Amino acid sequence: MSYHIVVCGSIVPDPLQTLEPVAGPGGPALKNEMMLPAVLDPWAAHALYEAANLAKAAPGSRVWLVSVGPKAKLQQVMMHVAQKVPFELVVMDGPAGGFVEAADTAAALAQAVEGIAGLEKDRLLLFGGWSSASRGTGATMQILGELLGVTEQFQGVDELRPADDGSFEVKERIEGGGYLRSRCAGAPAVLGWATGNLPEPPNNPQVGMQNMRLIMPALQKARPAAVGAAGVAYKAVELPGARRQTRIVKDAPVDDIAREIVEWIKG
Amino acid sequence: MTSQSRSQDATPEIPRQSMEADIVCVGFGPAVAGFLTTLTRGLTGEDGMPVAESRVMPGMAPQIMCYERADDIGFGVSGVVTRGRAIRASFPDLDPAAIPLAHAVTSEKVAYLFDPLGASRRSRGLRAAEAAARRLPWHDKALAALELPWIPPFLRKEPGFVLSMGQFTQWVGGQIMGTGLAQVWPGTPVAAPLVEDGRVRGVRLADQGVNRKGEPEAGFMPGMDVTAALTVVGDGPVGPVGRAIDAALGLPAGRHQRDWALGMKAVVQLPEGCPLAPGTVVHTLGFPEPEIFGFLYVYPEGVASLGIFVPSWFDSPVRTAYRYLQHWMRHPYLWRWLEGGTLRSWGAKTLAEWGRHGEPFLAGDGYARIGECSGSTNVLTGSGVDEAWATGVLLGEGVLELLRQGREFTRENLEEVYVSRRRRSWVEQEARVAEKSRDGFQWGVIQGLVGMALTGLSGGSLNLSPAVKRPHERIPALERYCRGRIPDREVAELRAACRAEGRSLHDAVMDRMGWPQVEYDGKLLVSHQDALLLGGKVQAGPGYADHVRFKDHGLCAACTEQVCISACSGQAITANPEAGPPLFDREKCVHCGACLWNCSRPDPADPEAANVSFGAGSGGLHSNEN
Structure with a gap:
């Protein structure tokens, strides 16, 4: 059984950046957003690595990465991502700042997926970050699945085990730190990934070269995506409170570190 | 293929x-x-x-x-200030406004900073020169500084621009x-x-x-x-x-290739009401040590790039650029502009001053x-x-x-x-x-400044040009450096205590020499490790070898200066409480390369090189705003 795997993922500010929300003309934004170093959304990156791993094990499979984001920044980030695993890129040019409505993003992604030449829906696995592009609500992948008529949906996925008959077993995170194992009869399905089990692949210049032949044309062909937050009013935007206290301790046992962090959080 | x-x-x-x-x-x-x-x-x-x-x-x-x-x-x-001749030739229609954090140079100042703390090392000649300078009308006693009334043409950057590289x-x-x-x-x-x-x-x-x-x-x-x-x-x-x-x-x-410098820089959000206009360029000398030069470039929207340069001809085994950067920012001439500011980004880089x-x-x-x-x-x-x-x-x-x-x-x-x-x-x-313009610094700060002026004003016809020492030859033993201020016995005790506790010897020595503790404000003045966290993020991809290595461990064991530790911009090199070379933590290394030339021991196989090798490494400091 081979798959047509579409991974949905865009860029986010590098996770350790200090972000500063500001009021922009089109609603909330991040200060100096286009200057902030960006990376592929780590959740989506996990999904991409899982997709590539699955495709490698299922000859005849194909992997697309569909991104809605500012194409100048995407181009920059793709030079790093492209060295990791083979994929074909589909780009919709638009904001990816975290204040876009999940429904808008899902609609743009659906339009992009529908436009992929040669995509066979009976082999379609829609991958993405579990909580990506939705401010943690997990809405985007669900809505995307609904728009595309894909009703088999799994969220918080850490593992996918394909069987020879086309079915597959999915391990999902559920409430209370537990896991749920399900068996799905087969594609099409939506899988919103948590972290998966794969390490970040090493940079492979040959993979990069191979990807780049398709990435640059994809960036040049990028169409504008009609995404935003029209009709949405943000009452307030603020960052979670942060307390910083640095202490350097060498070779402390993990249990001690955990205990100290818990005490520190409790205050 | x-x-x-x-x-x-x-x-x-x-x-x-x-x-x-x-x-x-x-x-x-x-x-x-x-x-x-x-x-x-x-x-x-x-x-x-x-x-x-x-x-x-x-x-x-x-x-x-x-x-x-x-x-x-x-x-x-x-952050750089440049005349930008070649860049403008490539982009004749270049509009600095098209590049974030770029602006045309609007004013330039060069300021000599006196030592308001009395902690720095100043030769008799320099102290005499400072005494004379204090009588000049441009001396501002309250700011402990003297702005030069004239900037030599060779130092001017107008009509250039400041920009973020x-x-x-x-x-x-x-x-x-x-x-x-x-x-x-x-x-x-x-x-x-x-x-x-x-x-x-x-x-x-x-x-x-x-x-x-x-x-x-x-x-x-x-x-x-x-x-x-x-x-x-x-x-x-x-x-x-x-x-x-x-x-x-x-x-x-x-x-x-014997002349080097470490540039340690920060991007700072200037406080509300700071009067510095975009395009302002300030260069300083004299403080925190006479050998350490500083700069401040003002970008649009109240942002400044600032920092110091610590050169290889700084005859000191105490080369902590980070602490010196903080003392420099706290100088009254600068602090009047920086107080209340916020660190937005931070980083360090070696400069090839050998030209x-x-x-x-x-x-x-x-x-x-x-x-x-x-x-x-x-x-x-x-x-x-x-x-x-x-x-x-x-x-x-x-x-x-x-x-x-x-x-x-x-x-x-x-x-x-x-x-x-x-x-x-x-x-x-x-x-x-320019080739010989800085050679005078081999003899001292005053000679170096005179040499630069001679070279610059004569178009290179006149130079002070002594032989240039290798970097390791410029690093005195700690006891010699401390002579007259800390007894040898106490230096030995400090060294033993710091090694046993894994503490930085340079901080202990600076404390003892009269440098005050820096009072952190949590915004601009933060601990060294917080600067790494607030100012950026060290990327150290998994699966790569250490790119900093110590060649002859016996030499490290016998080393009493440990300049590689004091000069390490990210505190990635630390004292080894056990026998052996210093410890290296790749996940803190900002790839500034300072360890390559801040070593007091020559490579046994190559006197031009030091006992530290600096190889290919992945990542480095990823500054917040670069």
Whole structure:
């Protein structure tokens, strides 16, 4: 059984950046957003690595990465991502700042997926970050699945085990730190990934070269995506409170570190 | 285009993949950015067709690769002020407003800072000169500073601009990539050149899936060999490829690379109401130590790039740039502007202050050198970015000439089209003037300043030019450095206590010498580790070997200065409480390269080198706003 795997993922500010929300003309934004170093959304990156791993094990499979984001920044980030695993890129040019409505993003992604030449829906696995592009609500992948008529949906996925008959077993995170194992009869399905089990692949210049032949044309062909937050009013935007206290301790046992962090959080 | 090959170096047993390109570049800084801008613009003829054909992919345009160590281009923090002649020539319609954090220079000041703390080392001569200077009308007692009423023409940057190198290289990189004619690959450290019979035939990428010692582990992926007819080396002052070529082929007779400096910089949000206008440029000297120079450049929207330079001729084993940076910011002349400001970004970088003194062979069979590693930095005008860009442009023009004519990248041809162009350029003419301008600092600060003035005002005809010592020869024993202020016995006690507790000796010595503890405000004045966290993020990709190693552990065990620890910009090198060399933590290394020349012990096999090796490493500091 081979798959047509579409991974949905865009860029986010590098996770350790200090972000500063500001009021922009089109609603909330991040200060100096286009200057902030960006990376592929780590959740989506996990999904991409899982997709590539699955495709490698299922000859005849194909992997697309569909991104809605500012194409100048995407181009920059793709030079790093492209060295990791083979994929074909589909780009919709638009904001990816975290204040876009999940429904808008899902609609743009659906339009992009529908436009992929040669995509066979009976082999379609829609991958993405579990909580990506939705401010943690997990809405985007669900809505995307609904728009595309894909009703088999799994969220918080850490593992996918394909069987020879086309079915597959999915391990999902559920409430209370537990896991749920399900068996799905087969594609099409939506899988919103948590972290998966794969390490970040090493940079492979040959993979990069191979990807780049398709990435640059994809960036040049990028169409504008009609995404935003029209009709949405943000009452307030603020960052979670942060307390910083640095202490350097060498070779402390993990249990001690955990205990100290818990005490520190409790205050 | 790919094949399996066996390496030719110390690890011949490892089968490696190889890939062919036409041109491979190492490092994406201003020099390679200038090269690729020029090359990609000229590769397409008026008919829209490539002016030359790839030899490795016939029928296509030449395959041009650039490999950059950092996880993205322009990741280091670096504010610069430049006249921007070469950059403007490449972009005649350049509008600084199009580049984030750029602005035309609007005013320049040079200020001498007196020591309001009484903690710094000042020679008798300097103290006498300061006493005289305090009687001048420009002396401001409250600010403990004296603004020079006149700035020598060679130091002026007007009509130039201040800009963030990170933002600029990102802006240029996007344009180059957009042409589709060159590929810039970040996150790809280059380990070494491939040298055969004196010819450079490409580069070897760093091994992945190895342990700290470089030994294969699970997921081992030997670094690929990328062969190319031309290797363009622009990997900066501490880049492993340039230094390996120098090691293999030597430097031209009479050249040496002995003058260095560490630039430690911060991007700061100035407090509300700060009167500094965008485009203001301030240079300082005199404090926190007479040898340490400082700068402050003001960008739009109340943002400033500021920092200090700690040179290799600073005769001190206590070379903690971070603490000195904080004392410098707290100087009354600067603190009036900075108090209430917020650290937005932070970083550090080694500067090749040897300039033309250390110019390597600029071209050879299959390779050419551009930028800082080629000795292009002008140490008189304090300018390096524009010069680096210019050398890239000159090589780009030369390479286009060879490509159009279908000629080989031999030493003779590259000397004809690149080196000769460079010799005729303003970069060369000004580098010749500047070559000996800083040699006077070998004798002392006053002599150095006099030497610079002589050189600058005489157009290079008059110089103070003593012999230049090797960096390790400039580092005195700690006891000697402390003499008259801390008894030898107490120095020994401090050393033993710090080693046992894994503490930094330099902080203990500075405390004892009268430098006050820096009171952290949590915004601008923060701990060293907080600067790493607040100012950016160290990227250290898994599966790479340690790029900092100590060559002779016996020498480290006997070392009493431990300058590598005090000078380490990220506190990545720390005291080893047990016997053995200092400890190195790759996940804190900002890749500034200071350890390469801040070592008091020479390499037993090479007196020009130190006992620290600095190799190819992945990542480095990814500054917040670069």
